[in-house]
Amino acid sequence: MTDIKRVLLCIGCDAYESLGELSGAQEDAKNVYHLLRSSDFGNYPEATSRLLLSPTCADVDHALSELIPVNEETDTLTIFFAGHGGVAKGSYYLCLKDTVAGKFATSAYSLSRLFEIINEVSPSQCNIIIDACESGGLVSNLATLLKPELIGMANTSGISIFATSAAKEYSLDTPEGGVGTTQLLRVLNGEVVVQDSRPYLDLVEAGRAAADLIIGEARKLTNSMPPGTFTAQTPVVWGLNLFGQSRFSKNPAYDAEQRVSLHSMVSIPSRSQAGAAISEASGKLWTLLYDSAEDLTPLRIFNELNPIAKKLNSEQDVVRFLSGVAVPLAEKMADSVDSFAPIELNATFISLLIEWCGQSGLAEAQIEIFTSTLIEQLTAQLVDVCAEIDDFNNALAFEGLADFYYLPIRISKLLGWCGAGIFICKQSGQNSDKLANLMCELAQKILDIYEACVFIISDSQASYILTFLLAALKGGHKEIGEQFFGLYMSQLIRDKANVARASLEPEVAYDFVKARAEGSLSCTSSMVSNPSEVLSVLLLMARYYELDDVVDPYLAEIDHTSMVVFLPNTHMDFAQRVIHNGRNHNFQVGHGVWTVEDFSSRWESACEPQLATDATLNIPAVVVGGICASFLFPDRTPWFLLQAFKEG
Amino acid sequence: MRRKKPLTNPKEHSAFMRSFAKEVHERLKAEQSQFISAANVQSFNHGIQWQSHNSSNPDDVSTMQSLRNEVAIDVSDLVSYRISALEATIRGLTSSMIESFLREMYATAGKACEASGQSVDGKGKSFGETFIEILEKLEFGVDREGKPVMPDIHVGPDSFEKIKNDPSIHSPEIKLRIDEITERKQREAVERERARRGKYKVDND
Numbered sequence: 001m002t003d004i005k006r007v008l009l010c011i012g013c014d015a016y017e018s019l020g021e022l023s024g025a026q027e028d029a030k031n032v033y034h035l036l037r038s039s040d041f042g043n044y045p046e047a048t049s050r051l052l053l054s055p056t057c058a059d060v061d062h063a064l065s066e067l068i069p070v071n072e073e074t075d076t077l078t079i080f081f082a083g084h085g086g087v088a089k090g091s092y093y094l095c096l097k098d099t100v101a102g103k104f105a106t107s108a109y110s111l112s113r114l115f116e117i118i119n120e121v122s123p124s125q126c127n128i129i130i131d132a133c134e135s136g137g138l139v140s141n142l143a144t145l146l147k148p149e150l151i152g153m154a155n156t157s158g159i160s161i162f163a164t165s166a167a168k169e170y171s172l173d174t175p176e177g178g179v180g181t182t183q184l185l186r187v188l189n190g191e192v193v194v195q196d197s198r199p200y201l202d203l204v205e206a207g208r209a210a211a212d213l214i215i216g217e218a219r220k221l222t223n224s225m226p227p228g229t230f231t232a233q234t235p236v237v238w239g240l241n242l243f244g245q246s247r248f249s250k251n252p253a254y255d256a257e258q259r260v261s262l263h264s265m266v267s268i269p270s271r272s273q274a275g276a277a278i279s280e281a282s283g284k285l286w287t288l289l290y291d292s293a294e295d296l297t298p299l300r301i302f303n304e305l306n307p308i309a310k311k312l313n314s315e316q317d318v319v320r321f322l323s324g325v326a327v328p329l330a331e332k333m334a335d336s337v338d339s340f341a342p343i344e345l346n347a348t349f350i351s352l353l354i355e356w357c358g359q360s361g362l363a364e365a366q367i368e369i370f371t372s373t374l375i376e377q378l379t380a381q382l383v384d385v386c387a388e389i390d391d392f393n394n395a396l397a398f399e400g401l402a403d404f405y406y407l408p409i410r411i412s413k414l415l416g417w418c419g420a421g422i423f424i425c426k427q428s429g430q431n432s433d434k435l436a437n438l439m440c441e442l443a444q445k446i447l448d449i450y451e452a453c454v455f456i457i458s459d460s461q462a463s464y465i466l467t468f469l470l471a472a473l474k475g476g477h478k479e480i481g482e483q484f485f486g487l488y489m490s491q492l493i494r495d496k497a498n499v500a501r502a503s504l505e506p507e508v509a510y511d512f513v514k515a516r517a518e519g520s521l522s523c524t525s526s527m528v529s530n531p532s533e534v535l536s537v538l539l540l541m542a543r544y545y546e547l548d549d550v551v552d553p554y555l556a557e558i559d560h561t562s563m564v565v566f567l568p569n570t571h572m573d574f575a576q577r578v579i580h581n582g583r584n585h586n587f588q589v590g591h592g593v594w595t596v597e598d599f600s601s602r603w604e605s606a607c608e609p610q611l612a613t614d615a616t617l618n619i620p621a622v623v624v625g626g627i628c629a630s631f632l633f634p635d636r637t638p639w640f641l642l643q644a645f646k647e648g
Numbered sequence: 649m650r651r652k653k654p655l656t657n658p659k660e661h662s663a664f665m666r667s668f669a670k671e672v673h674e675r676l677k678a679e680q681s682q683f684i685s686a687a688n689v690q691s692f693n694h695g696i697q698w699q700s701h702n703s704s705n706p707d708d709v710s711t712m713q714s715l716r717n718e719v720a721i722d723v724s725d726l727v728s729y730r731i732s733a734l735e736a737t738i739r740g741l742t743s744s745m746i747e748s749f750l751r752e753m754y755a756t757a758g759k760a761c762e763a764s765g766q767s768v769d770g771k772g773k774s775f776g777e778t779f780i781e782i783l784e785k786l787e788f789g790v791d792r793e794g795k796p797v798m799p800d801i802h803v804g805p806d807s808f809e810k811i812k813n814d815p816s817i818h819s820p821e822i823k824l825r826i827d828e829i830t831e832r833k834q835r836e837a838v839e840r841e842r843a844r845r846g847k848y849k850v851d852n853d
Binding site: 501502503522523524530531552553554555556559560562564566568578579580581582583584585586587588590591592593594595602606635636 | 686687689690691692693694695696697698699700701702703706707709792844845847848849850851
């Protein structure tokens, strides 16, 4: 932290020459300044920190030019402003002592002017905190002002903004300070815990936590005022880290001794080669942030970030970059209507890191951090899912007719995630008892309510079914696993093993459901998986569950069905869109495979030895990453779990 | 610096070419189905190697071959809006792809036959005798219902003419032998199929 430049400018404006006086803005600026200067919290150095009380526009310009000379590399630039703010002709302005009402363009400090300055100095991360009322009352929301053209003025810097009042609302002020700033300070001084996994807080996550507090406080304050005095205060939190994790402020809840330490928290210099690669892609990264959470699929995030990570060409820079981008994206995904979106986001970042494992240990350490959050989120979501089913039995069926295709997949994926969580806990040394209990609870509810939907409609279910059945067996829940196995196997035989391709286009899912209902599917259909990986899963599970005698007599009914087991040469490639280096083990029922034993003996003699040659499977982070990748991209199956299972 | 172009349609261009590729793919599939049963066409998501555990050499690991074909359209066809060039391009590409595919398929089949001693040298023999020898080396198969099916014979134009017109293959003696071998081979195929099906376990309950 000594060789990187961190700059702090706190502005509080109570005194105005032609606008109404305020009473708490200077106090807010002082409080923020002292907290962020303190070595226990912000740790911004004295030499690069300024506190301006009721300054003019010229004072602000002067302070900025002193603090951030253009030819010096700046890591973090944090600007706090409390005072009047306003919107005029589509631009947001910070009102300073000499601002004249109605003449904002010439006498106030516009956000675009600030962004032009940021562009000149290109700090890796810029944090802007505005605790101001929108005095002009002209436009709908501050977020709409943060349009790409404006952010574009900041060029390639990562920017986070926290504004405590939206348009047409007024920042609630008291002589002790504004409600917005007071709540943000509670977060920054550790009174309210945001997370305990990273040594620094990001303004986006701190702002989101403060936002919840502000909304509650503002409501209380408004209720105590005469009717119609104030409207609700809606904070705006928004931002993206481009060059690594933000070091906005120290995280008081972080216990370094309890955590894996990353070698360096220094960000990627924006003017370095790696910085240039990120800058080149910054447009795409900003687009991710502008899009709705529902549009951000794991595949899309993976496809956007993976090429950038590859260009960085260094494990350390990749870890810095991904850990930084992950924070605002996690905040964004928290708004998704899909309750599993945050889990899948963590799984995406874990998958992005597996190819960087086996070097200095940085990627593994970062995977451990993502894993810890994933398990926490997964446990919470499974609790919720169980509770929702209790409240409303049909809670898992919510997509109308499309659920004729997606409900069986959703059910197996939910159970699969239970199993995945258990295996991930084992790899990362965490206790999996709670997840095991949740798995049993959920499985029983599914058997009670959704039994008719426990079948295989798509090869994409291979990973989910393998993971769940193995976890159930490993956890001593063989009876539950057997019931699911029986349902899966019997329906698969009835369907003559005709299941959809794992990568079936959503537009064709309707045709598949219709053809299945009409009984017109065959292995020659382009919609049908040929060869099938899920049948391989079931035959191996038959052996693990010692159900050979039950399954063998039915194999003649799926005579000639082709199966495959795909094994990559190295599982560090397991998250790649197409894994080139690997072998497809092809099997065919009735041609070398007449019994479960025939299949499992070929598995033992050909597949297991191939798995044993992959030393990357000895790295727990690769195993965790492999499980995550198989859940995000279900055209691959985590066969290595069978090896892990055997080894206990 | 890249040359600027007026009013480009990159997304629309990609969508148009996807439709073009889809049509080529469908025509290719239709052509391929004349040589290979659709049930035997498999699609893999990953990996360039495969090991066929259902083959006679289940431990052999093969590497996939990739085939490349290029298509070029004359700009003058576009400028003069000769729309027939579209169909000609699709046909040209499909036919060059199927040619590459067949060349590779016959070369692979030829190598396999050579390796297993399944090749026949016709030197110094009549065409009728050569054909009998070929027939003897063939193993007949059955369809999915277990009924014997005659093997497909793929020949070049010269051999095709010989099969049609060579007197040695149409002599009563050779015809009789062909019938006898065909009947025997079909019986063997049915018997093999019965033995294959017999390997399944039966639920006696």
